[in-house]
Amino acid sequence: xxxxxxxxxxxxxxxxxxxxxxxxxxxxxxxxxxxxxxxxxxxxxxxxxxxxxxxxxxxxxxxxxxxxxxxxxxxxxxxxxxxxxxxxxxxxxxxxxxxxxxxxxxxxxxxxxxxxxxxxxxxxxxxxxxxxxxxxxxxxxxxxxxxxxxxxxxxxxxxxxxxxxxxxxxxxxxxxxxxxxxxxxxxxxxxxxxxxxxxxxxxxxxxxxxxxxxxxxxxxxxxxxxxxxxxxxxxxxxxxxxxxxxxxxxxxxxxxxxxxxxxxxxxxxxxxxxxxxxxxxxxxxxxxxxxxxxxxxxxxxxxxxxxxxxxxxxxxxxxxxxxxxxxxxxxxxxxxxxxxxxxxxxxxxxxxxxxxxxxxxxxxx
Amino acid sequence: xxxxxxxxxxxxxxxxxxxxxxxxxxxxxxxxxxxxxxxxxxxxxxxxxxxxxxxxxxxxxxxxxxxxxxxxxxxxxxxxxxxxxxxxxxxxxxxxxxxxxxxxxxxxxxxxxxxxxxxxxxxxxxxxxxxxxxxxxxxxxxxxxxxxxxxxxxxxxxxxxxxxxxxxxxxxxxxxxxxxxxxxxxxxxxxxxxxxxxxxxxxxxxxxxxxxxxxxxxxxxxxxxxxxxxxxxxxxxxxxxxxxxxxxxxxxxxxxxxxxxxxxxxxxxxxxxxxxxxxxxxxxxxxxxxxxxxxxxxxxxxxxxxxxxxxxxxxxxxxxxxxxxxxxxxxxxxxxxxxxxxxxxxxxxxxxxxxxxxxxxxxxx
Numbered sequence: 001x002x003x004x005x006x007x008x009x010x011x012x013x014x015x016x017x018x019x020x021x022x023x024x025x026x027x028x029x030x031x032x033x034x035x036x037x038x039x040x041x042x043x044x045x046x047x048x049x050x051x052x053x054x055x056x057x058x059x060x061x062x063x064x065x066x067x068x069x070x071x072x073x074x075x076x077x078x079x080x081x082x083x084x085x086x087x088x089x090x091x092x093x094x095x096x097x098x099x100x101x102x103x104x105x106x107x108x109x110x111x112x113x114x115x116x117x118x119x120x121x122x123x124x125x126x127x128x129x130x131x132x133x134x135x136x137x138x139x140x141x142x143x144x145x146x147x148x149x150x151x152x153x154x155x156x157x158x159x160x161x162x163x164x165x166x167x168x169x170x171x172x173x174x175x176x177x178x179x180x181x182x183x184x185x186x187x188x189x190x191x192x193x194x195x196x197x198x199x200x201x202x203x204x205x206x207x208x209x210x211x212x213x214x215x216x217x218x219x220x221x222x223x224x225x226x227x228x229x230x231x232x233x234x235x236x237x238x239x240x241x242x243x244x245x246x247x248x249x250x251x252x253x254x255x256x257x258x259x260x261x262x263x264x265x266x267x268x269x270x271x272x273x274x275x276x277x278x279x280x281x282x283x284x285x286x287x288x289x290x291x292x293x294x295x296x297x298x299x300x301x302x303x304x305x306x307x308x309x310x311x312x313x314x315x316x317x318x319x320x321x322x323x324x325x326x327x328x329x330x331x332x333x334x335x336x337x338x339x340x341x342x343x344x345x346x347x348x349x350x351x352x353x354x355x356x357x358x359x360x361x362x363x364x365x
Numbered sequence: 366x367x368x369x370x371x372x373x374x375x376x377x378x379x380x381x382x383x384x385x386x387x388x389x390x391x392x393x394x395x396x397x398x399x400x401x402x403x404x405x406x407x408x409x410x411x412x413x414x415x416x417x418x419x420x421x422x423x424x425x426x427x428x429x430x431x432x433x434x435x436x437x438x439x440x441x442x443x444x445x446x447x448x449x450x451x452x453x454x455x456x457x458x459x460x461x462x463x464x465x466x467x468x469x470x471x472x473x474x475x476x477x478x479x480x481x482x483x484x485x486x487x488x489x490x491x492x493x494x495x496x497x498x499x500x501x502x503x504x505x506x507x508x509x510x511x512x513x514x515x516x517x518x519x520x521x522x523x524x525x526x527x528x529x530x531x532x533x534x535x536x537x538x539x540x541x542x543x544x545x546x547x548x549x550x551x552x553x554x555x556x557x558x559x560x561x562x563x564x565x566x567x568x569x570x571x572x573x574x575x576x577x578x579x580x581x582x583x584x585x586x587x588x589x590x591x592x593x594x595x596x597x598x599x600x601x602x603x604x605x606x607x608x609x610x611x612x613x614x615x616x617x618x619x620x621x622x623x624x625x626x627x628x629x630x631x632x633x634x635x636x637x638x639x640x641x642x643x644x645x646x647x648x649x650x651x652x653x654x655x656x657x658x659x660x661x662x663x664x665x666x667x668x669x670x671x672x673x674x675x676x677x678x679x680x681x682x683x684x685x686x687x688x689x690x691x692x693x694x695x696x697x698x699x700x701x702x703x704x705x706x707x708x709x710x711x712x713x714x715x716x717x718x719x720x721x722x723x724x725x726x727x728x729x730x
Contacts, residue, residue: 034619036436040416040429044615048625051405054599054607054680064405071401234419242419242698243670247612250409254399260413305608305676314670314696315419321695322715329694330686331679333607350687 041260049251052305052334058345059335063306066336070254082143089342090146096343097154101146107182110164112145114153121157127195127363128187130223131162132180132211134202134230134338137273138168147341148201151348156356161187165207168273173284176273180211181218193221194364199300199355201338202309203271205231206240209286209316212296217283222297225362227355229302230338232312233287235279237266242311252306252336287316290323298326298362302351304335326362330354406625414616417670417699423710424700428671431701435619447508454707455511461708462519466511472547475529477510479518486522492560492728493552495588496527497545497576499567499595499703502638503533512706513566516713521721526552530572533638538649541638545576546585558586559729564665564720566703567674568636570596571605574651574681577661582648587662590727592720594667595703597677598652600644602631607676617671617701652681655688663691663727667716669700691727695719 035043051063069075069085077084098117105111129152133145145162153160163183166175180198187196200208205228212226231240238245238258246257268279282289286296299320303313310331320327332339332347340348400408416428434440434450442449463482470476494517498510510527518525528548531540545563552561565573570593577591596605603610603623611622633644647654651661664685668678675696685692697704697712705713 034436034615034621036429036432036619038429038433040425040432042414042432042616042619044412044414045621046411047409047611047615047622049407049409049608049611049622050625052607052676053601053610054676060405064401064403067401067405067407068403071399236418242417243414243616245418246412246414247616250399250412251407251608251612254401254407256399256410257412257414260415305612305679311417311419311670311698315698318695318697318712318715321719329696330683331694331696332683333676333680347683350683354686 055334056346059347062339062342062345063334063336067254078139078143081139081141083140086143086147086341089344090143093147093150093343097150099150099153106161107184107186109179109182111183112142112149112162112164114149114160114162116154116157118154118157120159123360123365124156124158126191126365127158127197127359128191129156129158129160129359130180130183130187130196130198131160132165132198132200132204132207133162134200134204135167137176137203137207137271141167144201144204144338144341148199148204151343151352152355155352156359158359168271168275172273172275173277174214176207177210177214177283180207181214181220184211184215184220184223188221192364194224196223197225197227197359197363198223199227199229201230201341203231205229205309206233206235209233209296210283213283213286213289213292216292216295222295224364225298225300225359226296227300227302227358228313228316229300229355230307231309232301232303232314232316233285233293234312234315235269235271235274235285237262237268237270239308240312242315244308244311248306248308248310248336252304252308287312287319290319293320293325294323296320296325298328298358300328300330300355300358302330302332302354304332304337304339306334306336307339308337328358420699421711424712427704427707427710428699428701432619443504443508446504446506448505451508451512451706454709455508458512458515458708462515464515464518471526472549472551474544474547476548477507477514477527477529479514479525479527481519481522483519483522485524488725488730489521489523491556491730492523492562492724493556494521494523494525494724495545495548495552495561495563496525497530497563497565497569497572498527499565499569500532502541502568502572502636506532509566509569509703509706513564513569516708516717517720520717521724523721523724533636533640537638537640538642539579541572542575542579542648545572546579546583549576549580549585549588553586557729559589561588562590562592562724562728563588564592564594566595566706568596570594570674571598571600574598574661575648578648578651578654578657581657581660587660589729590663590665590724591661592665592667592723593678593681594665594720595672596674597666597668597679597681598650598658599677599680600634600636600639600650602627602633602635603673605674605677607680609673609676613671613673613675613701617669617673652677652684655684658685658690659688661685661690663723664693665720665723666692666694667696667719669697669702669704671699671701672704673702693723
């Protein structure tokens with residue numbers, strides 16, 4: 001009898017877990033506290049979510065630290081272009097990854113130009129990577145630029161040029177695309193287009209796509225390969241669009257999901273840089289145009305299951321694949337928007353490896 | 366002044382959205398209703414989540430229908446091995462995708478053997494796919510088997526053998542692995558191993574990994590390529606492990622997240638098929654062993670952002686990539702566990718294309 005009871009419990013659990021009922025469990029409807037509207041909107045009850053069971057011990061501690069940092073106003077402040085919570089990651093990266101940085105102008109645009117202390121690898125002599133930093137098109141230079149460039153130049157033994165592109169609110173679209181194009185045009189005098197890679201995280205991820213679209217429009221050759229990290233090629237009032245606008249905010253950055261229903265007069269994006277721009281313009285939101293995406297070079301997309309860009313990242317990947325573009329998707333479980341800014345967890349090292357192998361495989365030599 | 370106020374609102378929104386504060390917003394902590402424990406556990410407030418803005422119109426309607434079906438005890442019942450909510454999908458698939466099914470024994474195991482009405486394509490004459498159906502190791506044959514095989518045989522013009530492997534609670538591990546091995550051993554008399562692909566969804570996805578590990582242990586050659594769909598190669602008491610145990614239950618299947626903290630005496634899995642088995646055994650949970658995974662053939666992993674397998678799927682992908690195995694990840698935004706059982710949405714057609722191109726590229730001819 002105890003065994004029978006245990007079996008019934010198992011069957012009920014199974015029906016709940018796998019979504020497929022079996023006769024014995026047909027009477028057990030899900031708990032009434034999950035409500036579904038006729039349009040499919042789900043009213044999700046409050047819940048407690050522990051750090052992911054599938055993270056490394058280092059990443060579990062990092063996740064807990066990050067969530068607490070996000071609730072501390074002093075930590076999210078930027079001082080001289082470096083968010084306070086990133087300062088320790090930057091100190092560590094500078095000490096760990098041997099590099100030389102030269103500040104200069106390229107094509108009239110201010111850049112940080114990185115080379116590895118160990119020297120550029122033989123196969124990278126005729127290659128360069130352009131980095132476009134994150135920061136919501138209104139900050140995080142040089143903080144994000146350094147954290148996105150230093151591990152890459154040192155581990156990849158490759159030159160990285162990080163662009164200090166114009167941002168909002170002082171500047172608006174297409175200022176940043178123009179700056180990237182000016183740097184690219186100048187580098188094309190030294191490097192063939194197929195030997196140039198472009199990548200960036202967050203705002204820098206979508207700017208990578210925007211710049212690629214801009215080059216198409218302005219008759220510049222296609223770069224060899226691009227990396228859209230911590231981003232996808234769509235935007236919304238809350239971030240990048242899709243489910244992640246709602247589901248990852250709390251567990252990724254300790255912030256509350258948007259109110260529902262959303263106010264009717266919500267702007268299409270909250271970013272001042274896009275004032276006056278339209279999300280239907282593929283130079284702004286390349287995901288809006290199959291024609292634009294179809295001509296993209298090999299594209300690497302990186303995100304995390306707690307990244308508020310998750311939905312846009314996977315949607316952009318599916319869209320590129322359906323259009324016949326070579327697109328590689330890598331998602332790290334249980335980690336958040338820009339997790340690899342901390343180089344000190346195994347998951348970040350995995351991500352650097354993926355980035356370097358992708359460019360090595362897809363760029364000309 | 367109004368413009369200035371609007372700007373301040375923008376800046377605050379930005380700081381919230383991008384996780385990076387700026388000086389002007391440093392005073393605005395996130396809403397107090399998101400609480401973080403010192404170990405990183407997040408108390409997520411109740412929220413309303415609409416269907417994803419990034420879905421096709423057909424998929425939006427499908428998502429709403431699925432969530433309502435999951436709350437109807439009559440719909441989740443199985444009748445003759447077909448969940449009621451899947452019945453319409455099966456009728457449609459049978460009418461849409463021309464195929465002939467022959468019931469037979471292969472290696473002493475009952476199978477459904479599919480060939481396309483249009484004939485097998487020239488490049489597939491010496492190839493066969495083995496399908497391992499979903500259903501939590503205790504049901505859904507033939508429902509899941511048909512829905513996983515019929516579109517593949519017809520669109521891919523390839524033979525598909527779907528195995529009616531032994532399941533729980535009558536049978537326990539390793540009965541299913543033995544059955545798959547028996548079918549595989551018999552097919553090896555006709556097809557070279559590198560020309561045989563194996564794939565499955567949900568329980569069939571993890572069984573694909575378990576069988577691959579089983580072949581290693583029992584001296585059988587490695588298949589040419591495998592597909593782990595709606596699954597990853599880890600398990601937990603609530604499904605497959607990681608964040609998705611919590612975050613996708615409500616929006617994927619209208620069910621409540623597990624209670625937290627979890628009871629200390631929770632079994633490692635709720636599935637009766639695994640009674641007496643250990644999650645440390647790579648024949649049970651291949652993700653537990655780098656040694657096992659390192660010898661995997663090219664592996665395709667498919668999931669959706671509302672799939673309760675999402676975390677395990679992306680973790681398995683990262684693990685394979687770090688071990689140097691060729692592994693491709695494809696995630697569909699806003700869709701749930703086994704979404705492609707309905708062939709009538711564009712996203713499912715994209716998934717079939719990905720599956721067929723993967724096997725075509727990676728199997729021998």
